Amino acid sequence: MNTRSSYLYLLPIWIYLATMVVSPLLIVFLGSLGLSPYTGYKFTLEGYAQFFAGKYVEALVFTFWNSSLATIVAVLSGYFFALYLVINKPSWWNKLSFIPLIAIYTPYLIAAFMWWTLLWPRGYISLTLNSLLLNLGLIQTPLYLVNDPYGIGIILGKVWYTFTLTFLLTYGPLQLINPEIIEAARMLGANTRVIIRRIYLPLSRYALLASSSLVFLDNFTGVSVPLVLGAAWPQYLSVLILNDVTLFFNYIMAYTSGVIYIIIAVLSGYMFFRYTKKAISYHVR
Amino acid sequence: MMGEKKTASRYLLIAVAIIFLLVGYTLALFLAPTAPSTAPPTTVQPTTLPLNEKTVYAFEWSQIEQLAKQEGKVVFSIFGGTHEQEVFSEVCRRFTAKYGIQCEVILGDWYSTVQALIADKQAGKTAGQYDVVFLWSLPFKMARENGVVWDVNLREVIPNAKKVPLLAQMFGLDMYPTDGRYVPIVWWQVVMLYRRDKLGEWPNADVPKRLDQLLDWVKKYPGRFTYCDPNKGGSGHTFLMALMYSEYTYEAFSFAGYSEERARAILYSPGKSGKNFWDYLNELEKYMYQPGNYPQGNIAAIQLFEAGEVWLLPMWIDTVLSEINEGRLKPEWVGMYIPEPGMPEPWDGVIVAFNAPHKAAALLFINFLLEDDVQAFIAAQEGTFPVVPAAWDLVPSEVKKNPAWPVNIPYGDFKAWFRYGPFYFRHAEYMNYMMQKWIDEVAKK
Numbered sequence: 230m231n232t233r234s235s236y237l238y239l240l241p242i243w244i245y246l247a248t249m250v251v252s253p254l255l256i257v258f259l260g261s262l263g264l265s266p267y268t269g270y271k272f273t274l275e276g277y278a279q280f281f282a283g284k285y286v287e288a289l290v291f292t293f294w295n296s297s298l299a300t301i302v303a304v305l306s307g308y309f310f311a312l313y314l315v316i317n318k319p320s321w322w323n324k325l326s327f328i329p330l331i332a333i334y335t336p337y338l339i340a341a342f343m344w345w346t347l348l349w350p351r352g353y354i355s356l357t358l359n360s361l362l363l364n365l366g367l368i369q370t371p372l373y374l375v376n377d378p379y380g381i382g383i384i385l386g387k388v389w390y391t392f393t394l395t396f397l398l399t400y401g402p403l404q405l406i407n408p409e410i411i412e413a414a415r416m417l418g419a420n421t422r423v424i425i426r427r428i429y430l431p432l433s434r435y436a437l438l439a440s441s442s443l444v445f446l447d448n449f450t451g452v453s454v455p456l457v458l459g460a461a462w463p464q465y466l467s468v469l470i471l472n473d474v475t476l477f478f479n480y481i482m483a484y485t486s487g488v489i490y491i492i493i494a495v496l497s498g499y500m501f502f503r504y505t506k507k508a509i510s511y512h513v514r
Numbered sequence: 515m516m517g518e519k520k521t522a523s524r525y526l527l528i529a530v531a532i533i534f535l536l537v538g539y540t541l542a543l544f545l546a547p548t549a550p551s552t553a554p555p556t557t558v559q560p561t562t563l564p565l566n567e568k569t570v571y572a573f574e575w576s577q578i579e580q581l582a583k584q585e586g587k588v589v590f591s592i593f594g595g596t597h598e599q600e601v602f603s604e605v606c607r608r609f610t611a612k613y614g615i616q617c618e619v620i621l622g623d624w625y626s627t628v629q630a631l632i633a634d635k636q637a638g639k640t641a642g643q644y645d646v647v648f649l650w651s652l653p654f655k656m657a658r659e660n661g662v663v664w665d666v667n668l669r670e671v672i673p674n675a676k677k678v679p680l681l682a683q684m685f686g687l688d689m690y691p692t693d694g695r696y697v698p699i700v701w702w703q704v705v706m707l708y709r710r711d712k713l714g715e716w717p718n719a720d721v722p723k724r725l726d727q728l729l730d731w732v733k734k735y736p737g738r739f740t741y742c743d744p745n746k747g748g749s750g751h752t753f754l755m756a757l758m759y760s761e762y763t764y765e766a767f768s769f770a771g772y773s774e775e776r777a778r779a780i781l782y783s784p785g786k787s788g789k790n791f792w793d794y795l796n797e798l799e800k801y802m803y804q805p806g807n808y809p810q811g812n813i814a815a816i817q818l819f820e821a822g823e824v825w826l827l828p829m830w831i832d833t834v835l836s837e838i839n840e841g842r843l844k845p846e847w848v849g850m851y852i853p854e855p856g857m858p859e860p861w862d863g864v865i866v867a868f869n870a871p872h873k874a875a876a877l878l879f880i881n882f883l884l885e886d887d888v889q890a891f892i893a894a895q896e897g898t899f900p901v902v903p904a905a906w907d908l909v910p911s912e913v914k915k916n917p918a919w920p921v922n923i924p925y926g927d928f929k930a931w932f933r934y935g936p937f938y939f940r941h942a943e944y945m946n947y948m949m950q951k952w953i954d955e956v957a958k959k
Contacts, residue, residue, distance in 0.1 A: 284954065349814070350804070351821040376810050461743040461808040462957035472745055475625050477946060478656065 254491065260484030267480035276485035284469075285486060291463035292455075293493075295380040296448035299387040303448075304441045306388070307395025312429060315403045316421060332390040333397075341457035344386040348375035348458070375458055382458035383465075387451070391444045398440035402433050442501035450494055466490060565873050567665045575673055579613075581874035587616040588875035590864075591644040593624040597836065601895045602648075608891075609882050615875055620644070624653040631662035634869055642869035645876040650862045651688035651942045654696055657865065664866035664873065667694035672877055674884035677902040681937055686861030688942035689769055698861035699883045700892060701899040704752040705857055705920045707816070707834055709825040710849035716921045721826060724854040725760035726786055729794070731826070732801035738825040740803040742815040743957070744949050748860075749812050751949050753828035754795075755940045756857045758948065761785030761794065764855070764938065772943035781948065791948075792955035799956065808957070816843070828857070832897030835918035848917040852924075858940040861901060903932040 259265060263273035280286065314322055332340070347354045350371070359371040375382035406429065414424050430437075455465035466486050473483040563569045565581060573581075582588075588609075592602050599621040606617035620643075627647060634642045649657065657663050669675045669683055675697050684691060686698050706721065713720045722731040732739045744751035759767065762785050770776075781791040789797065799805050803824045809815035812833050818824045820843050834850065837843035864883065866876045882888060889900035890908035897918060900906055906928040924931040 284958070287958075345814070349817065350823060351817075373804060373807050376807055376814070378806065457810065459810070460957075461745070461810070462953055464953075476652070476745060477950060478652070 257484050257487045257491065260480065261488045263481060265480065265484065267478075268484070273481070276481040279482060280485045280489065285466070285482065288464055288466045288469050289489065291380065292449060292466045295383055295465070296387070296445060299384045299391065299448045300441060300445040302384065303388045303391035303444055304395045304437065307392045307440070308399050308433075308437055310392075311396050311400040311403050312425060314400065315406075315429075316424075329393040329396060332393040335390070337390070337451060337453040338457070340390060341386050341454045344382065344389065344454075345375055345457055348382050348385065376460045378460050378463060380455075380459060380463070383455050386454040386458045387448050391447060394447065395440045395444055398443065399433060399436050402436035403429060406432050439501050442497050446494055446497045446501065449497065450490065570666050570671055570873075570877075573671075578671075578874050578877055582615060582872070582878040583613065585615070585872040585875045587618070588645045588872050588879045589618045589620060589643060590646045590648070590879065591620045591622060591627050592648040593622065593627070596621070598896070601892060604895075605883065605888055605891065608888065609879060612882070613878065615878070617879065624649055628653045628657050628660075628662070631657060631867055631869070632660045635660060635662050640869050641871045642867055643871075644867045645870040645872045646864050646879055647867055648699070648862065648864050649696070650860060651690050651940075654687050654692065654865065655690050655942065658690075658692075658695065662868045663695045664868050664870060665695065666866065668697050668866070668877070668880065669694040672697065672881045672884070674881045674902070677884060677904075679901075679932070679937065681935075682861045682901065683863075685769065685939055686859075686937070687863070688860060688940045688945065690942050696863050696865050697880055697884065698863035698901045699880075699889075700862050700896060701859055701901050702748075702862060703831050703852075703857065703859050703899060703920070704749050704756075704828050705831060705850045705852050707819060707827055707829040708849045708851070709819075709847055710917070711847055712825055713849065716849060716851060719849060719851075721849070721851065722853060723851070725757055728757075728853075729787065729798055729801075732798060735825060736801045737803050739798075739801070740809060740815060740818060740824045740827050742812055742827075743808040743810050744952050746808075746810045747812040747815065749815065749828045749830055749833070750808070751945055752858055752860070752940060754948060754952065755945055756828075756853070756938075757794075758791060758944070759858070759938070760855055761787060761791060767941045767944050768939070770941070772941070772947075774947060777944055777947040781951065792951070795952075795956050796959060806957075819843070819847075830897075831918055831920070835897030835916060838916060838918055845917050850918060850920045851922050852920050856936060856938040858938045859899075860940060863901075899928070903929050906932075 256265065260268060261276050263269070263271045263275070313319075335343075346352055349355060350373075352375075355371070355374045358374070359368070362368045363371070373381075374385075410428055411424055414428060419427070450467060452465070452467040452471055456468050456471065459465060459468060467490070470483045470486045470490075473479040473486070563572065565573065565578070570578075590602060590606065592598055599619060602619045606619050609615065609617045627644065628649070631642065631644070631647070647657075654663070669678075669680075675683065675694075678698055682698055682701075683694060683696070686692075687696060708719065708721045710716075710719070722728040728739075741753050742750040744754050758781070762780055766780060784790055785794065787794050803818065809818060812830060815827055816829055816833055816837055819827055819829075820837065831850065834843065834848060838845050838848065864880055866873060866880070870876050883892075884902055886900075886902060886905045887908055889902050889905035892898065893900040893905060894909050894913040900909070924936065925934065
C-alpha cells in the first residue's frame with residue numbers, strides 16, 4: 230500500500246521527467262543516429278563520423294579550453310574576493326554589496342553587447358589598453374580584444390557575470406566557518422596566508438569545486454556571449470549548433486553536437502551535485 | 515416567255531430572302547441579352563462556396579473583399595526589430611481605417627514562426643494563429659517543404675500581385691521556385707558604402723567601380739576595406755555572392771540545378787582573376803581591416819565605418835538609412851554605389867499560412883501591402899526599393915535625397931530599372947555551400 234501510494238504521489242514528477250527531460254534527450258540521441266523526421270528516419274553514424282573528422286572537434290576543443298579558462302579566472306577572482314570580505318569585513322561592503330548583483334540580473338545578450346561596445350577597436354577599454362601597451366612598447370600593433378581568434382572577448386564577457394556567481398556560491402560557506410577556529414589559529418601564530426591555506430581552503434573546498442562545476446557548465450553551454458563576442462573562427466560548439474539549425478538546416482550535425490554537449494554537461498553536473506552533497510553533509514555535521 | 519418566268523422567280527427569291535432577314539433581325543432584337551451596365555454593381559452576389567485552395571480561383575475579388583469583412587480580422591507575423599514592428603503596425607492601422615478589418619502585427623523570429631506552423635500541421639490543427647507570414651528564402655523553403663504554405667497561386671488571385679515582376683515573384687526568394695505561393699513586399703539591396711569625403715564624389719570617386727577592381731583597390735588602401743562574417747550578416751554573404759557572380763558569371767549559377775560537386779567544381783576552379791574563389795578571398799583578406807578579424811554582423815561592420823576605421827564595405831541600404839536617421843553616421847561621409855556587374859537582391863515577402871483562420875482577409879491584406887502608397891511608405895521607412903513601379907514616385911523627395919540611396923542605379927531611373935532589369939538574385943543553395951566552405955577556407959586559415 231505504502232509503496233503503491235508513494236508511486237502515485239510521485240507520478241506527476243515521473244510524468245514531468247519523462248516528457249520534459251527524458252524524451253527530449255531521447256529525441257536528440259535518436260536524431261544523431263538519423264532517426265528523426267528532419268533526417269528522414271534513416272539510421273546512420275555519419276553525424277559522429279563527421280563530428281570527429283573536422284571542424285566540430287576543433288570547435289569542441291576551443292569551447293572546452295576557452296570556457297575552462299573563463300571558469301578558472303572567474304572562480305579564482307570570485308573566491309578571493311569572498312575571502313577578502315570574510316577576512317577583512319570592510320565597512321563599505323554593506324553599502325555596495327548590490328553592485329556585483331547587477332551582473333546576474335543583466336541578460337546575457339545585453340551583457341555581451343555591452344562588452345562588445347567596450348572592447349571593439351574604438352571601445353574605451355580597447356583604446357586605453359592598446360594605447361598603454363603601445364606606449365610602453367610591449368606591442369607593435371593593437372590587440373584585438375573582441376571577435377578575436379583567442380576568445381579574449383568571450384572570456385571577459387563570461388567572467389563578468391560568472392565572477393558574481395562564484396562569489397555568491399562561496400561567500401556563504403566561507404561565512405559559516407566557525408570564527409573561533411580562525412581565532413585559535415591566530416593565537417597559535419598563524420598568519421593570514423597560513424589561515425587561508427590550512428583553514429579556509431580545506432573547509433570551503435567542496436563549495437569551491439561545486440561552484441567551479443556550475444560556472445563551467447554555464448560557460449560551456451552558453452550561446453549569447455560567444456555569438457556576439459566570438460570570432461568567425463574558432464567558434465563555440467553552441468554557435469555551430471545554432472548555425473546548423475537556423476542557417477544550414479544540417480539537423481544531423483546539430484543533433485550530434487547536442488549529444489556530445491549533453492554528455493559533457495551531464496559529467497559536469499554530476500561533479501556539481503556530488504560535491505554539493507558533500508558540502509551539505511559537512512555543514513550538517 | 516422563259517425570260518419573264520426567270521425574272522419572276524428571281525424577284526420571289528429576293529422577296530423571300532428579305533422576309534427571312536427581317537424576321538431573323540426582329541427575333542434577334544427581342545431575344546438578344548441587354549448590354550451590360552457600366553455602373554458598378556451596388557451589391558455583391560454572396561457565394562456559398564467555402565474559400566479554400568480549390569475554390570479560391572472561382573471567387574470574384576469583390577466577393578473575397580466581402581468575405582474578408584465578414585472574417586473581420588487578420589494576423590500578420592513579421593520578423594525584424596522594433597522598427598519593423600512600428601512600420602507594419604502603421605500599415606495595419608491604415609488597413610483597418612480603409613476596410614474596417616482588425617489587423618494585428620506579431621513580431622517574432624522567423625524560425626519559431628515556421629516551427630509553430632509545422633507543429634500545427636503535425637498536430638492536425640486546422641485553425642492556427644497566423645494569417646499572413648513575412649518570410650525570406652530559407653524559411654520559405656522550410657515552410658514549403660513541410661506543407662505549411664497555403665497552396666494557392668497568389669498571383670492568380672490578388673490583383674496587385676500582377677504589378678510585381680513575374681521573375682521576382684517566382685524566383686526572387688534566392689532562386690528558390692515559389693510557384694506563386696509567395697508575394698514579395700520588400701526589395702532589399704546591398705550596395706557599396708564608401709567614404710565620400712575621403713574618396714571623392716561620384717562619378718570621380720576613387721572606388722572600385724567594378725568588382726574585379728576590388729583587389730587592386732584594397733592593395734592601394736590597405737586596412738580600409740572589410741565585409742562582415744557571411745554567417746553573421748546578410749551584407750557579408752550577399753557581397754560574396756556578388757563576387758562569385760563577378761568571378762564566374764551570373765549565368766553559371768542563375769536558375770541552375772545544384773549539387774555539391776558542381777559547387778565545388780566551380781569555386782575551386784580559377785575565376786576571372788586567375789585564382790580560385792578561396793585563394794582570391796584569402797588574397798583579399800591580407801589587405802583588409804585587421805586581417806582575419808571579420809565584423810560579426812551588419813551593425814558591427816557599419817560601426818567600423820562610422821568610427822572612421824574603414825572606408826569601403828558592402829552594406830544594406832536600409833541599415834545605412836537607419837544609421838543616418840539615428841544620427842550615428844555622418845551623411846557627408848556616405849557614398850553609395852552599385853559596382854559592376856551588380857549586387858544581388860533578395861525580395862522578401864509574404865505567404866498565407868496553410869491554417870490561416872482568416873484567409874480572405876489575408877488575401878485582402880496582401881493586396882493592400884502592394885498598393886502604391888503603402889509600398890512607398892514601406893520603402894521610405896525601411897530603406898528598401900518598392901516592389902511595384904509606381905510607388906517610387908510617391909516616396910517623398912526628402913527621403914530620396916538621403917545619401918543612403920545608391921547614385922548609379924541602372925538607367926538612372928528606377929522605373930526603367932524596374933521594367934528592363936537586370937534583376938540579380940542570389941542562389942540559395944550555392945550561397946549556402948559558399949557560407950559553410952567560407953569557414954573552412956577563409957576563416958580557419
